[in-house]
Amino acid sequence: MAIAILASSLSQFIYMTGRYITIRFLRFDGFQAKRTAFAEMGRSLFKCWSAPGLIFAKHLGTGAGNGFSIFPDFGLYAWLGVWDSAESANFFFETNARWARFASYSHEISGWDGEPLQGKGSWNHMVPFDFTNADSEWQGKVAVITRASIRWSKAMLFWWNIPNASKHLADKAGLIYAKGVGEFPLLEQATLSLWDSANRLEQFAYHSKEHAPMIKKTRKYNWYSEEMFVRMKVVSLVTSDCRLATSD
Secondary structure, three states: HHHOOOOOOHHOOOOEEEEEEEEEEEEEOOHHHHHHHHHHHHHHHHHHOOOOOEEEEEEEEOOOOOOOOOOEEEEEEEEEEEOOHHHHHHHOOOOOOOOHHHHHOOOOOOOEEEEEEEEEEEOOOOOEEEOOOOOOOOOOEEEEEEEEEHHHHHHHHHHHHHHHHHHHHHOOOOOEEEEEEEEEEOOOEEEEEEEEOHHHHHHHHHHHHOHHHHHHHHEEEEEEEEEEEEEEEEEEHHHHHHHEEEEO
């Protein structure tokens, strides 16, 4: 009986073999550019991004300010790609016509490339990341994806609490960048953050007086129907869609 229950639980998820991760933030100015970016995000809900080696992709909107807001920022979008290899990712950014058109409307592109280190959970019942070859000795920059589906019945309670917890994030030692993103307003939310080291990240995650109460409230109120946490090794920083520097 226990084996049958476990098999049933595992069958609910689709396991993938993503070994390379690309995060891009694209900023848009002007009405036409913002309208095009918004339309492309809507299109991605019905016509998924597809390319050789692309295992998983999400076109994400952002919230105003630091992103942890019920109000959208129509001038900034995020794009997450999970790949079978760095070569596939590079080929996509160099040759994909859909990406080229989308990026051409932006006036600034930034982000990072990474490799999975550790994680748990799922995104739309998919587990895109392969951790089997994770670099356990990595001492350089790390980035984190935290993602959750918020229960309809808990949405108001969640958004009542999140601004107070997130307003302290920008001042945290070791944090290079963080932005709240999402694919569906109010209910499908994620955070993309970049840290100078795993030690600084862990100090915030496990010892911060602002973050700890949110963890307790998450367990108490059970406001997520699905969640995911992924830590990645940052292998390069990106600006204007070109590698800025190799991370160390």
